Structures are given as structure tokens and as C-alpha cells.
Amino acid sequence: MSATQNAESxxxxxxxxxxxxxxxxxxxxxxxxxxxxxxLRVAVKGGGCSGFQYAFEIETAKADDDLVIEKNGVRVLVDxxxxxxxKGARIDFVDDLIGQSFKIDNPNVSASCGCGVxxxx
Numbered sequence: 001m002s003a004t005q006n007a008e009s010x011x012x013x014x015x016x017x018x019x020x021x022x023x024x025x026x027x028x029x030x031x032x033x034x035x036x037x038x039x040l041r042v043a044v045k046g047g048g049c050s051g052f053q054y055a056f057e058i059e060t061a062k063a064d065d066d067l068v069i070e071k072n073g074v075r076v077l078v079d080x081x082x083x084x085x086x087k088g089a090r091i092d093f094v095d096d097l098i099g100q101s102f103k104i105d106n107p108n109v110s111a112s113c114g115c116g117v118x119x120x121x
Contacts, residue, residue, distance in 0.1 A: 016067065017042075017078060017086040023102060024071040026093040031074060034058055039068075039075040042104075044085040052085065054104055 019027075031038045039062065043055045059077060062068060067078040069091075078086060089106040 015088040016083070017069065017089040017091060019069050019071040019074075019076050020090060020092040021072060023091050023093040024074050026100075026102070027074045027076065028072065031058070035060060039077050041066075041077040041079075042082065042086070042091060042102075043079055044082040054102075056102060 027040045031040065037060055039059050041055075041057045041059045043057070044052050045055045047053050062075075062077050063079065065080050067080070067083050069076040069078065076091065085108060086104070086106060087108060089104050089108070092103045092105065094101060094103045
């Protein structure tokens with residue numbers, strides 16, 4: 001393993017997940033139709049054909065141990081268990097020919113299913 005690969009691996013192991021400007025803009029649009037104080041929760045749950053899948057939910061309260069990512073006026077919550085799976089991940093929003101969706105670029109994923117919904121670590 002080269003020094004660059006080792007540094008990238010170490011960074012991914014310790015880095016918190018980030019939210020891109022595009023994702024923050026879309027979260028803001030979604031939450032504008034929700035009660036004041038609403039936040040987006042991103043979680044990793046067991047399931048899918050590869051073992052894990054991402055879940056997106058709207059919450060109005062945060063747990064004491066949640067990671068709160070603030071970006072451009074919106075708050076994204078991640079529970080402590082999911083934080084471990086999302087180290088170094090980039091939460092983005094894409095709008096392309098096949099549709100609109102949140103996309104998580106996760107350096108911890110070792111394999112994913114053909115549809116891209118579930119993954120393994």
C-alpha cells in the first residue's frame with residue numbers, strides 16, 4: 001500500500017460524513033413543507049440483498065447522542081451506530097436522466113447490489 005492510499009484510508013476511518021451544497025439545498029426544499037425544526041435523519045439499517053441499506057427520515061427531535069451536520073441552514077442527523085458506517089462518506093443529491101435521489105459516496109462500502117440500493121462493508 002502506498003503512502004497516499006494509507007493516508008486516504010486513515011482519513012476515511014476518522015472523517016465524519018459531509019453533506020454537499022446540492023444535498024443541503026434539496027433537504028431545505030423538502031423541509032420547507034414540514035413543521036418548524038424538522039431535520040433529515042440519515043441512517044444505515046440492516047436489509048437489502050447486500051446486507052445494509054440507507055434510510056432517510058424526517059425528524060422533529062434529535063437524540064442526545066446524534067451527530068448533527070449543519071450545512072447552509074439545514075440540519076442532518078446521524079445516529080452513533082450509523083456514524084461508524086458513514087465515516088468519510090459524502091451525502092449528495094443527484095438529478096440525472098434516471099431520476100432524482102440522494103446518493104451516498106461511501107468509502108467503506110466493499111460491494112453493492114446491482115440496483116445500488118443495498119451494500120456491504
